[in-house]
Amino acid sequence: MLRDNCRGWAWTRALLGVCAEEIHVCGEEAAVDLVKDLCMVVGEEVEVRKYKRLTDLKVLDYALESIDKVRPGDCIVCFSKNDIYAISRQIEKRGHECAVIYGGLPPGTKLAQAKKFNDPNNPCKILVATDAIGMGLNLSIKRVIFYSLIKPTMNEKGEKEMDTITTSQVRQSQYVLSFKHSLLASAIKTSQV
Numbered sequence: 001m002l003r004d005n006c007r008g009w010a011w012t013r014a015l016l017g018v019c020a021e022e023i024h025v026c027g028e029e030a031a032v033d034l035v036k037d038l039c040m041v042v043g044e045e046v047e048v049r050k051y052k053r054l055t056d057l058k059v060l061d062y063a064l065e066s067i068d069k070v071r072p073g074d075c076i077v078c079f080s081k082n083d084i085y086a087i088s089r090q091i092e093k094r095g096h097e098c099a100v101i102y103g104g105l106p107p108g109t110k111l112a113q114a115k116k117f118n119d120p121n122n123p124c125k126i127l128v129a130t131d132a133i134g135m136g137l138n139l140s141i142k143r144v145i146f147y148s149l150i151k152p153t154m155n156e157k158g159e160k161e162m163d164t165i166t167t168s169q170v171r172q173s174q175y176v177l178s179f180k181h182s183l184l185a186s187a188i189k190t191s192q193v
Contacts, residue, residue: 012038015035015038016038016039016042032048036048064145067087067090067091067094068094070091070096070126070145071142071143072125072126072142073125073126073140073141073142073143074126074127074141074142074143074144074145075126075127075128075129075133075139075141075143075144075145076091076126076127076128076129076145076146076147077129077130077131077133077144077145077146077147078128078129078130078147078148079130079131079147079148080130081102081104081130083147083148084100084102084128084129084130085100087128087147088100088128091126091128096125096126097123097124097125097126098124098126098127098128099113099114099116099117099124099126099127099128099129100113100127100128100129101113101114101127101128101129101130101132101133101137102129102130102132103130103132103135105132110132110137111137113127114137114138114139117139117140118138118139118140127139127141
């Protein structure tokens with residue numbers, strides 16, 4: 001996120017501006033040198049710790065192909081609020097309750113939605129969200145399904161660009177998601193696998 005053309009400034013400000021004795025930053029290996037360089041400029045010490053994945057990850061080689069194949073414990077990742085609400089309505093029409101999480105929600109609402117999804121006694125067992133779920137929420141997700149593998153972004157000129165989600169991004173986003181069994185990842189559309 002520090003390298004993001006549109007949001008990198010906010011993440012940099014958050015990292016360097018937080019009043020704390022110690023900060024823990026979780027992220028991909030490629031970000032280590034950038035974080036070290038930023039911290040060196042302001043005279044802060046960096047200690048890098050590497051952790052082993054707590055669960056296995058299996059990336060499926062086929063697409064889900066239909067919302068009818070969604071099951072309890074699934075999280076469908078979308079990259080727009082319009083897609084989130086369209087997919088959640090389709091799931092609810094099939095008689096399933098779902099939680100919704102995206103970056104623009106107030107923190108309390110995100111936590112309430114996460115709690116609802118994680119609660120074994122709550123009938124809400126499907127999550128529809130953006131990649132905001134990878135930002136510090138502990139979620140009991142069994143399977144991650146990408147509604148699209150194309151993520152629209154805005155460049156520094158305000159122009160819309162399309163990024164393709166890579167297998168390594170799928171793998172890294174799984175690290176913060178917790179479940180006792182293997183996590184599976186797929187796409188809705190066959191053309192995107």
